[in-house]
Amino acid sequence: MSMLLEVNGVSVTFDGFRAINNLSINFAEAELRAIIGPNGAGKTTFMDIVTGKTKPDEGQVIWGDKNTSLLGLSESEIARKGIGRKFQKPSVFEAQTVRQNLAMALKTPRGPFAVLMHKKTKPNAQRIEAVAEQIGLQDSLTRNAGELSHGQKQWLEIGMLLAQEPRLMLVDEPAAGMTPEEREKTTDILKEAAKTRAVVVVEHDMEFVRRLDCKVTVLHEGAVLAEGSLDHVTSNQTVIDVYLGRSHA
Amino acid sequence: MRNSFLAQNPSMLWFIALLAVFTIAVTLLSEVTGVGLISTSFVKTLGKTLCLCLVAIAMDVVWGYCGILSLGHFAFFGIGGYAIGMWLMYARTEGIVLDSLAGQPIPPTPAEISDAIGNQIFGVVGSSEFPMIWAFADNLFVQLVMVVLVPGLLALVFGWLAFRSRVTGVYLSILTQAMTLALALYLFQNDSGLRGNNGLSGLQNIPGFEETSQATISILFFLASAVALAAGYVFFAWIVSGKMGSVVKGIRDNEARVRFLGYHVESYKLFIFTTTAVVAGIAGALYYPQAGIINPGEIAPIASIYLAVWVAIGGRGRLYGAVIGATFVSLLSSWFTGGGAPDINLGFYTVQWTDWWLVLLGLSFVVVTLFFPKGIGGAFDYLVRKPS
């Protein structure tokens, strides 16, 4: 089966420290996947590599049906190929309204001239409203994003990903700082999104991962330690030793 | 679309209305109507201030909206002045030379005329040859094209190199300062082809308008400056509204996020940097005929820093803030440095404003940035529905 994203033998060194060590990991079309692992395991760095923020020292990152290498591409080119990303620290445009945030993310031409001549259209407005509804912000469209609660900002950023209509969503710690009810809702949003695209979620919270009910990859010291169902990986002795045995359990 | 653009910019209509009232009032009170309550030299000061407002809104767009603290935009302003100054000086000198040679029994050859003009213009730097860059100085149209083309191309090349290498923040500011310093130092040289530190002078005399009084010319330039400012205001208000405005402000607030949304941030920065440089050039081309003289000192790095100070004091990220800052600070500055402000005798020390004005300006800048980051214009946020 052809994969949506193939990461093969990738390594990254920061000042002599190997943050990613010969990492190989694949994702299928419309797959929901959780990535767990201790702090500093390289989860965020893995996303940095896929999205073009960090250039690996070696290895391959191959995308899509045409097996395009992502390594030579800039961040914006990779994003336009259909990879969306939510940052670990919520990153929305706080000085702008929820509607403007979503409008900016909406899948429309990205060149300066097209953007300058951009006209608001009914289908786009409807799309924005649909996304806002999905993330529970339909009543906050005219509010400034800076006024939102922490959880709402996280949702808005997820909403921006949805508006981008990516084929792969990389979501870094979406539930951090959320109340239990908010977490539940976040799971629903992500599971719904994964019906039509691949969604990769990095998360520390085991309850959250359990509710996602999907294949889990455990990362440790920049490489895959275990992979499979949550029950399978949590019964793995090494995983228990390096991760679950710690405070996160 | 049109409606929503206006709806998003309630301040724009206000601004245009106030500017129109101001322009009409000044014209009516000037010497051209015979009222003469406003002297010709003050009309020129006001006209120049309008040009400074235009370059200030350009600065606000590049810095206040896009987050690029360019400390080189006054260089583009100066280039615009030089470009139009070359034609003004050439055409006027040509007129004088032709007049003085007219009485001769043998009609002068074109080479003789050209030599005589060259002598007049470049005598001060010990030369009479026309440098290459004066090749089209006799052609008003070409020089007008240069007003937009030279700042535009310089900004395009500089911006492309800087943004492509992802130079940002204070490093970019330093780089733009280096650019303007290099340009000023080059122009200071006698063999730069632009008369070294003498600069270009006599620019207030408009060829073809020898019979027109300075009172009339000053009002014409004042009106032209007002129209340019209004057009610039509408143009930039359009750029910073709508989706373009969203992306540009997004780049200011979180460049990486914009990039991961699929926007090629460098293209947008280049677009804003270049567009604002072109407008700065146009502002300069309107300013220097009113000032009468341009020399390399105008392009000195400090000038671009002042520009940033005006915008900061007036209030970043709001176009009217830039206008307020430029008007307020530049008029105050000429009052203080021009000896308008009375010196303060403290008994043991006399505060001479010509020296101490800069200290006052520097302190105001610090106070505004620390305590009123929205500047003077921020006060209007309570009146206008929505700030930037």
Ligand SMILES: Nc1ncnc2c1ncn2[C@@H]1O[C@H](COP(=O)(O)OP(=O)(O)OP(=O)(O)O)[C@@H](O)[C@H]1O
């Ligand atoms: N730009 C960088 N320069 C130097 N070291 C870095 C850089 N980025 C990441 N690292 C290091 O690489 C390792 C992996 O970091 P990464 O952020 O990928 O971990 P993580 O799995 O996301 O951890 P967390 O759960 O805390 O978010 C860490 O030790 C980190 O300090």
Ligand SMILES: [Mg+2]
């Ligand atoms: Mg991380």
